[in-house]
Amino acid sequence: MSAPHKEFEEWVITDNRQQVKEPSMFKVLLHNDDYTTMEFVVMVLEVIFHKNPTEATKIMLNVHQQGMGVAGIYPRDVAETKVLIVHDLARKNEYPLKCSVEHL
Numbered sequence: 001m002s003a004p005h006k007e008f009e010e011w012v013i014t015d016n017r018q019q020v021k022e023p024s025m026f027k028v029l030l031h032n033d034d035y036t037t038m039e040f041v042v043m044v045l046e047v048i049f050h051k052n053p054t055e056a057t058k059i060m061l062n063v064h065q066q067g068m069g070v071a072g073i074y075p076r077d078v079a080e081t082k083v084l085i086v087h088d089l090a091r092k093n094e095y096p097l098k099c100s101v102e103h104l
Helices: 038-047 052-068 074-093
Strands: 027-029 068-075 098-103
Touching: 027 038, 027 052, 027 074, 038 052, 038 074, 052 068, 068 074, 074 098
Parallel strands: none
Antiparallel strands: 027 068, 027 098
16 A cells, blocks of 8 residues: 555544524514404414414413413514514504514
């Protein structure tokens, strides 16, 4: 066997695998008010947050009875987008429904 070529003598094998960090998660909260109808909140939960009717009704009742309820848990960009969509839909339907994001 011959001696290794000079060009290969300086090669170093390294482990370049990177740790994949899970994104931070955020709660999207719906807040109670005296004007937004329960039906509208249920519709928002079904359409924007993809909840089934039973789950949407349960969350709506939390909003109504506790002052707020968790609509869902998402990465920051998804959570913030959902808040914008809720506010836009509420405004178009003349409701003051408030939606916010809270870090877990």
